[in-house]
Amino acid sequence: MIHAVILAGGSGTRLWPLSRRQLPKQFLRLEGDRSLLEATLDRLQPLVDPANALVVTGCEHARGEAYQALRPFRTLLEPVGRNTAPAIALAAAWLSRGGADPVMLVLPADHVIRDRPAFHAALRQAIDAAEQGALVTFGIRPTHPETGYGYVRAVTDGRADAPVERFTEKPDAATAEAFLADGHYWWNSGMFVWRASTILDEIQRHLPDLYEVLERIRAEWHREPERDDPQPAVEALFHEMPSISIDYGVLERSDNVRLVPCDIGWSDVGSWDAVHELAQQDARGNAAQGNVLAIDCDNTLIHAGKRLVAAAGVRDLCVVETADAVLVVPRGETQRVRDLVGELNRRDAAESRLHLTVQRPWGSYTVLEESPAYKMKRITVTPGASLSLQRHQHRSEHWIVVSGTATVTRGEEVFTVTRNESTYIPIGERHRLENRGRIPLQIIEVQVGEYLEEDDIERFDDVYQRHQAN
CATH class of the missing domain: 2.60.120.10 (Jelly Rolls)
Structure with missing residues (x-):
């Protein structure tokens, strides 16, 4: 049995002002008429039955602005954010109740993958390795020295899966250049495959404090098995879990991690630069959405949400307009949007939380x-x-x-x-x-x-x- 666990709890700050804390990018329609979450689940078919998909997200999203977006899906709700390791542990434990041991596909809800056949081929390779007891991650071949991604080193030599040598968090520019020249570093996609029992054993070994809280939650579930509702126990105990990523807490410490290299048209849509790269562009590299008038512009992204946005003679800019905010930032520096959102949060500005x-x-x-x-x-x-x-x-x-x-x-x-x-x-x-x-x-x-x-x-x-x- 194969189950998909979709992680949909992020805040999406790097795509502000379109993405807001209470309605982040995974629930938005950045391409076409499907949200990123809907597209993530669509692309898994027919490998994963929609009934076997579980969305892990925050209570704030599910009972607030994302309520309608989440209605079609089975959900597991986090009362507070605790990073990816607690979310994955909770999902693995819930899917394991009654003695089950499914293969879990763990995927972020906010990525874009253009080549579905290649993605399915990579998934099948990863599932084969996971069924043999491995923790599997997907590596994306770097195309440039990106400082916004984590990296994984693995010498694949044409193998379908290869042992991972090391993980590296987001590097500085010089280190990213060295990784690109090395040829054996891959972008860490944040997508994983493993058996529920395998990841739970690794969590018990490497994160005993987290596992102890998880066992208390499972004990509450076992106390009332007929209830079939994870939330009361989760809301009572989840906040005691440490906040830690699955990469740092488990994968970097394990000797059982394999990498499947893949070329699947992947993007984490982690910045407005990434949105520009994904968008349809004119002959001068401009991408426009909404009511836009652009004259003599080059290599520019303009997103108009509410009003006419007119630009003349500008180059290498991202301009994003919503009903209550306008973002202007140079191309290549769009990671700095996080700094702007941080300042808005410091001011407790409504524009960081909600749309009009x-x-x-x-x-x-x-x-x-x-x-x-x-x-x-x-x-x-x-x-x-x-x-x-x-x-x-x-x-x-x-x-x-x-x-x-x-x-x-x-x-x-x-x-x-x-x-x-x-x-x-x-x-x-x-x-x-x-x-x-x-x-x-x-x-x-x-x-x-x-x-x-x-x-x-x-x-x-x-x-x-x-x-x-x-």
Whole structure:
């Protein structure tokens, strides 16, 4: 039996402002009409039955902006981020319950692979090695001295799989040049194949503190096997696990790692430079998406999300526009986007966390205008969905229905509000908004008060099991 474990818990900071902390790049459509997560699962077929795919992601994603994106998939939710080793250990333990020992394909959710037949051939080679008890990683032949990737040294000599000699974290430019000249270094793709029992044995050997917490989680699962729900035990104990990568915690310490070299049209889409390389370009090396006017430009990426972006006479730039932010950075320096996001986080800026249009399990809202005293939103509620029963301590709300029919709970009252009608929610009043109709409900909400942030929500009942302001 072959299972896929898709790691979808990253924050995607290097593709800001398109990627935000609460809706990172793995849930976005960077190419075509499929998100990177959807494309990752699609390309595994027919080797992996979709029913045997498990997505490991954060509670914040699954109960917030990525709720709809994750609905089609089986999920295992991390209450806090603890890097890849705890996520992989948790998935291996869950897939091993009842004595099973599947081969696990462990793949990031946010990569692009263009050559599916070559990818499948590499997977088959890796599966053969994993069935013999090896830990298998995939090596990508370097095309340039990249400092944003880790490296793996293995002398393949034409073999389908070769022993790994060493792992190296992201090098400086001179070291990357030396690796390229050496000829036996490969980019570390972050994709792995192994039996669940093999990786659990290695984790027990090399990461005993992590394994001890894992055993306590498994004991809770065994206590109620009929429940078939991993989350209560995970949410109680997962935070005690150390934060460590599978590369550093296990693979660099193991003598049982094999490398499958592959040429599969791979990219980790780890920067706007990578997006430019993947995009369709004109004769002068320009890649444009959205409403773009570019005159006399060269080697430039322009992404327009909301407005017209016009450029004349610019070269070697990445320009990315969204409704609330514009990024301008030279080509070749797009890794510095992480520095910008770090500064935004230091300032606790909303632009690092959310877009102006924020996805929610029940629909979405868009901030139309705000000031210190009021905020105006457009709220869309999908048919059959409802917001939580809640109240606010610092603001009142005025709702005007512009399409559909709203079912409103206000205190002990339950009533409907139709198009071109309105209602008022006083400060401190329990209330709920529902769409019991067949078409999307749209309202304009005007908040008035001394504090208008999303954490001024006290929930009393919520079908989406959210405990924070989502």
